[in-house]
Amino acid sequence: MGENKKNIFIYLAAVSFSILLIFLALFIGSSQINPADITAYLLNRSAVSASTAIIIGEIRLPRIILAFMVGAGLAVAGSVFQAIIRNPMVDPYIIGISAGAGTGVMLALFLGIEIAIFNFSSLPAFAFLGAVATVFTVYQLARVGNKLPVLTFLLAGVAMSFILNSLMSFLMVLRTENLQQLVYWLMGSLAGADWDDVRMITPYFLTALAVIVFYLKDLNILLLGEESAAHLGLNVERTKIILLGAASLMTAAVVSVSGSIGFIGLVVPHIARLIIGPDHRRLIPLAALFGASFLLIADTAARTIMAPMELPVGIITALAGGPYFIYLLRNKSKNIW
Amino acid sequence: MKIMLKTDKIKFSYGQQKVLKGIDLEIKTGSFIGIIGPNASGKSTLLKNMSKSLKSDSGAVYLDHKLLNDYNHLELAKKMAVVPQNTEVNFNFNVYDIIMMGRHPYQKRWSGVSQEDKEIAKEVMEVTDTLKLKRKLIKELSGGEKQRVIIARALAQRPDILLLDEPTSSLDINYQGEIYDLLNYLNQKFNLTIITVSHDLNLTAQYCEELLLLKDGRIFAAGTAAEVLTEQNIKAVYNAEVLIKRNPLSEKPFVTLIPEVNRIKKSRQKDFKIHIIAGGGTAKNWLYKLENLGYQLSIGVLNIGDADWQAAKELGIEIVEAPPFIDISEAEIKKNKKLIERADLIILSDLPFGHGNLANLKVLLDYPEKAKILFSNFDIKKRDYIKGKAEKIWNKLLEEAENIYLLEEKANLISKIKKLEN
CATH class of the missing domain: 3.40.50.300 (P-loop containing nucleotide triphosphate hydrolases)
Incomplete structure (x- = not known):
């Protein structure tokens, strides 16, 4: 079938583009490393000097992988939120979930609670608590009777974001010793990423991803509207809670290492949908690849534009995504799905 | 089941x-x-x-x-x-x-x-x-x-x-x-x-x-x-x-x-009563106009289901009605007469005549003193389906001369009524 061929082509292109980006990102950085050395390192780790090996293996590689996970995670979470709320204007950043997760992390750091269970860091768990509490609050605030008007949902999310961001700023002022690091984290940054970060979020990330993949078909049916979905045999309330939980966990996992990076969850699902259509079984993987690539490009730019200084990558994604959000708002009446 | x-x-x-x-x-x-x-x-x-x-x-x-x-x-x-x-x-x-x-x-x-x-x-x-x-x-x-x-x-x-x-x-x-x-x-x-x-x-x-x-x-x-x-x-x-x-x-x-007019009309009705004798849809096109001008209308005898009957019903006009396909009965003629007696003017449309409705024409002979508008745009001979019986009555009516107004042009109906009203 022609359609299938087209989809295979789209995926092939997206995967090759992502792989190409990973290599490119390995080669680019503030310290000049001979491309030949990098190739040599990839072929045989002991073939290069110790410092080069550290820069590549301990600094660039974990950061690339983390950027990949964070970008993919935000895009997937964004797609899920958009399907549940049935509106393409929603993303974890705009509706305050990122801020909620961030506040959870901040509180944990501030109170000095860092419990490791079975080698799992508890930071993402706190982020998750913050995120879930925020989703719940925004949802309750926005609900009018039985309905969930998008406008009130967005406004409630923005209001919660303000409150939580102030709370985070307050906590920061109380803990002035590593202010710059916190400011960066607040704006969204992957600076200082290492393998520990990757290890920390992987179990949470994979759990959330597994749940979402399990419910891909249900996401499609939810798009028909809750009433229709229920008549098609879907347990709507339960499905919504599970999916909101999974998407919050996904957001929480990535926010706990990157801070609030905005607009990826908004822009990327939308573009992916334009290319491959609204069926989540095809959409989610493509959105994940696009999100990963998008953040990888943005982060590579963030660490090279003003090298050796670093920009918080959140600035770049917001500069790219904000106007897109405005464009979507302006075109609301048109075909945005 | x-x-x-x-x-x-x-x-x-x-x-x-x-x-x-x-x-x-x-x-x-x-x-x-x-x-x-x-x-x-x-x-x-x-x-x-x-x-x-x-x-x-x-x-x-x-x-x-x-x-x-x-x-x-x-x-x-x-x-x-x-x-x-x-x-x-x-x-x-x-x-x-x-x-x-x-x-x-x-x-x-x-x-x-x-x-x-x-x-x-x-x-x-x-x-x-x-x-x-x-x-x-x-x-x-x-x-x-x-x-x-x-x-x-x-x-x-x-x-x-x-x-x-x-x-x-x-x-x-x-x-x-x-x-x-x-x-x-x-x-x-x-x-x-x-x-x-x-x-x-x-x-x-x-x-x-x-x-x-x-x-x-x-x-x-x-x-x-x-x-x-x-x-x-x-x-x-x-x-x-x-x-x-x-x-x-x-x-x-x-x-x-039924249009709202019916409920409003009561307040702006004229004190001029018109009784209409019609049938077969010969009146439906101008009934609404007369109704709107505020005349108090009545109509009869009409067969139930007739096009004029439906129009009159929709307008809420007082009707003397009879079941279709049989001759008009005495009781209905009596009711019709009551309405005619009340009326200031009688209008006879260019309806065709048969056994069933001949009584509608005959009844006019009883009221030489009432003003009557007779549609004459359509030759009585052509709408007489009972071998000259209708024509005979028609001619007798015309003998009165006084109080009879023949209407050649349907379009002049309203102006004619207005003249008679004053």
């Missing part, structure tokens, strides 16, 4: 507001029921209670002799399909994907599309005539096509009963009939039990076997269209003056609203 769905004293409130106040229903397998009623009478709420979208405060709903609440989501979806009022699809799935979603209750989470799914999808697309739309995006479709796709999706669930909430409310008139034709076909061909909620009395009356008229959360009337759609019922439920006609093809009742 088997009972498909039964409700037992169901009550439902939105907060303080009681919407359903005890509804008892038994719907037989294979029936086609139309629920009608004014806004806020509880029609949609009843449908939602029957489809588990809302849970009744008290009472019970049984689907196929089993409590609705005992069905889980998937079981229910295999037995009952619902087309909700708002089926707006905000995203660009293609028609095939949408219809395939109707197979959801039968599919396991990881199983792909089975051969059976494909066959059923094809079948429902054929039935609903959506096969040619298969690859189109839902947003490219017209309102009627979209609704057919939604119905196809519902059919893909292989339900025993189909519930539709205002299935045609957003459609143009040509699509409305199309959707009901489809529902009728499904009902007849597959013995599918169908319940629709609609505010369109006439569509419902034409298609549904049985009607259920709701008022304030209660069943006000139930039965065939002819039983439910009566002038009294509509007056009681909608507080509207209507005229019930019969659709000449289907013999089903047809509701027409």
